[in-house]
Amino acid sequence: MSTPILDVTGLSMHFGGIRAVDQVDLDIKSGEIVALIGPNGAGKTTFFNCLTGIYNPTAGEIVLHGPGGKHHRLNGLKPNKVTEKGVARTFQNIRLFQNMTVLENVMIGRHCRTRSFIAGAIFRTRHNRREERQIIDHSYAILRKVGLEKSVNELAKNLSYGEQRRLEIGRALATEPFLLLLDEPAAGMNPQETRELDGLISRIRDDGLAILLIEHDMKLVMSISDRIFVMDYGKGIAQGSPAEVRANPAVVKAYLGEEA
Amino acid sequence: MYVVLGLGLNIVVGVAGLLDLGYVAFYAVGAYSYALLNLHFDMGFWAVLPIGALLAALFGIVLGFPVLRLRGDYLAIVTLGFGEIIRLVLENWNDFSQGPSGIANIPRPGFFGIELSLDQAILYTYYLMAALVVITIFVVNRLQDSRLGRAWIALREDEIACQAMGIDKTRTKLTAFALGATWAGMVGVIFAAKTTFINPASFTFLESAIILSIVVLGGMGSIFGVLLGALILILLPEYLRALSDYRMLAFGAILVTMMVFRPQGLIANVRRSYRFRKNPGSGTP
Numbered sequence: 001m002s003t004p005i006l007d008v009t010g011l012s013m014h015f016g017g018i019r020a021v022d023q024v025d026l027d028i029k030s031g032e033i034v035a036l037i038g039p040n041g042a043g044k045t046t047f048f049n050c051l052t053g054i055y056n057p058t059a060g061e062i063v064l065h066g067p068g069g070k071h072h073r074l075n076g077l078k079p080n081k082v083t084e085k086g087v088a089r090t091f092q093n094i095r096l097f098q099n100m101t102v103l104e105n106v107m108i109g110r111h112c113r114t115r116s117f118i119a120g121a122i123f124r125t126r127h128n129r130r131e132e133r134q135i136i137d138h139s140y141a142i143l144r145k146v147g148l149e150k151s152v153n154e155l156a157k158n159l160s161y162g163e164q165r166r167l168e169i170g171r172a173l174a175t176e177p178f179l180l181l182l183d184e185p186a187a188g189m190n191p192q193e194t195r196e197l198d199g200l201i202s203r204i205r206d207d208g209l210a211i212l213l214i215e216h217d218m219k220l221v222m223s224i225s226d227r228i229f230v231m232d233y234g235k236g237i238a239q240g241s242p243a244e245v246r247a248n249p250a251v252v253k254a255y256l257g258e259e260a
Numbered sequence: 261m262y263v264v265l266g267l268g269l270n271i272v273v274g275v276a277g278l279l280d281l282g283y284v285a286f287y288a289v290g291a292y293s294y295a296l297l298n299l300h301f302d303m304g305f306w307a308v309l310p311i312g313a314l315l316a317a318l319f320g321i322v323l324g325f326p327v328l329r330l331r332g333d334y335l336a337i338v339t340l341g342f343g344e345i346i347r348l349v350l351e352n353w354n355d356f357s358q359g360p361s362g363i364a365n366i367p368r369p370g371f372f373g374i375e376l377s378l379d380q381a382i383l384y385t386y387y388l389m390a391a392l393v394v395i396t397i398f399v400v401n402r403l404q405d406s407r408l409g410r411a412w413i414a415l416r417e418d419e420i421a422c423q424a425m426g427i428d429k430t431r432t433k434l435t436a437f438a439l440g441a442t443w444a445g446m447v448g449v450i451f452a453a454k455t456t457f458i459n460p461a462s463f464t465f466l467e468s469a470i471i472l473s474i475v476v477l478g479g480m481g482s483i484f485g486v487l488l489g490a491l492i493l494i495l496l497p498e499y500l501r502a503l504s505d506y507r508m509l510a511f512g513a514i515l516v517t518m519m520v521f522r523p524q525g526l527i528a529n530v531r532r533s534y535r536f537r538k539n540p541g542s543g544t545p
Contacts, residue, residue, distance in 0.1 A: 053423075054420065054423075054424075079420075080424075080425075080426045080427055083423075083425060083426035088424070089424050091421065091424075095418045095424075096418070096421070097417035097418060097422075100410070100414065104410055108414045109425050111407060111426055112426025112427065113426075131407075172424075
């Protein structure tokens with residue numbers, strides 16, 4: 001565990017009078033798996049959307065400490081710029097490119113790391129062909145990593161639910177992030193699929209990525225997280241190791257209500 | 261000619277999923293740039309062809325910049341309005357475009373300075389058009405399986421996911437819009453040279469609708485679909501001239517039937533497959 005790679009301080013997102021995210025602090029160190037949990041409507045996904053530029057936060061600072069000591073302030077950047085800086089995400093409700101093949105979905109992820117444009121596409125210069133080749137090879141390697149190499153040419157919509165979730169992770173990995181945000185990756189998965197996912201997330205971490213995940217499957221959260229943040233009604237109410245969080249009365253209260 | 265227009269619009273509507281109902285405006289820009297540049301500056305066909313294409317692309321970017329943040333139906337309405345504006349300007353700004361009476365005596369394309377008889381010139385224009393079709397198919401085909409083409413399709417599928425993958429939405433859309441407009445501009449120049457006379461009546465909304473129907477009927481995003489769509493929609497009315505009163509009726513009926521029974525068009529676009537060897541790493545497309 002080393003220096004933090006993401007520092008969020010006092011992040012707030014208000015929609016009119018609703019404080020979906022209210023003064024939340026959070027940090028992630030490199031190589032860490034951090035879980036963000038909380039009851040439905042606690043503001044977890046809004047928090048994600050602030051990090052990835054889909055929303056422009058009302059207040060607060062999001063600072064990314066990239067490899068090589070570069071610092072980037074992420075507030076108000078467009079989503080594609082955030083991705084360029086090395087933060088990739090998946091979505092709570094799967095957002096794959098349904099009518100493209102599995103391989104192409106991952107190839108799209110390579111978009112921001114490659115440069116070919118109109119002229120390159122039309123004339124197919126040597127440089128362009130080499131780049132295209134690298135995109136394909138790299139994407140295929142990622143599909144092997146997420147265990148989808150058998151269905152490279154299937155349309156994404158023909159995959160099973162669990163496979164689609166894995167493809168989304170693969171697509172995010174293709175953008176070469178050093179921080180991966182997973183929004184309920186295990187939602188709707190059966191226990192077998194969840195176990196596979198557990199292994200996949202650990203493998204990604206072992207490749208040197210930091211992971212922030214939103215998840216409701218407590219078994220998964222408790223088994224893989226290094227640290228857990230808990231949100232309720234837009235506020236951060238607790239943080240710590242899985243054991244600490246489990247014992248925290250505020251967390252128990254948020255989930256189960258006041259003891260009689 | 262409609263094949264090229266169809267393929268051009270196919271980039272915008274079929275591939276990138278931006279419903280453009282004012283496509284004919286760019287076509288008009290191309291045609292009028294040749295007619296006017298020839299009238300005032302005596303410029304030849306070959307000099308204007310790239311200029312017309314460029315002007316159309318420029319119009320595409322100028323229009324695209326503010327409106328491409330709209331989606332679906334809203335975009336369709338704005339582009340429809342834009343198409344009408346261009347036509348109305350051409351019709352009413354007499355000093356500029358000679359109004360509804362149009363511009364006549366536009367020279368046909370030159371052939372290395374050799375004088376051609378009328379028959380030869382018509383034949384020559386025809387071959388020019390055919391050559392443009394071939395070039396267009398070539399270009400569109402290459403674009404489709406490029407980094408840019410993939411980005412367009414992804415944008416059609418899911419904009420938010422696209423941005424999360426690091427694709428610059430505005431820039432990618434603008435490229436599609438400008439490229440589609442470029443093709444319309446080129447065809448416009450050739451159209452002016454072919455008919456030697458243009459007036460605003462050639463650029464009504466009906467033209468946009470026909471081009472769009474070609475794309476929808478043929479199959480969005482599919483090159484052969486568009487070819488087939490253009491052939492059917494342009495040739496069929498010629499053969500069914502006897503029934504011409506009911507032509508529009510049939511048109512509508514066909515489109516509705518297509519929407520219900522085969523929304524992907526006559527020939528659906530098939531994504532490219534890649535083959536890989538089983539051993540790790542080295543893939544072969």
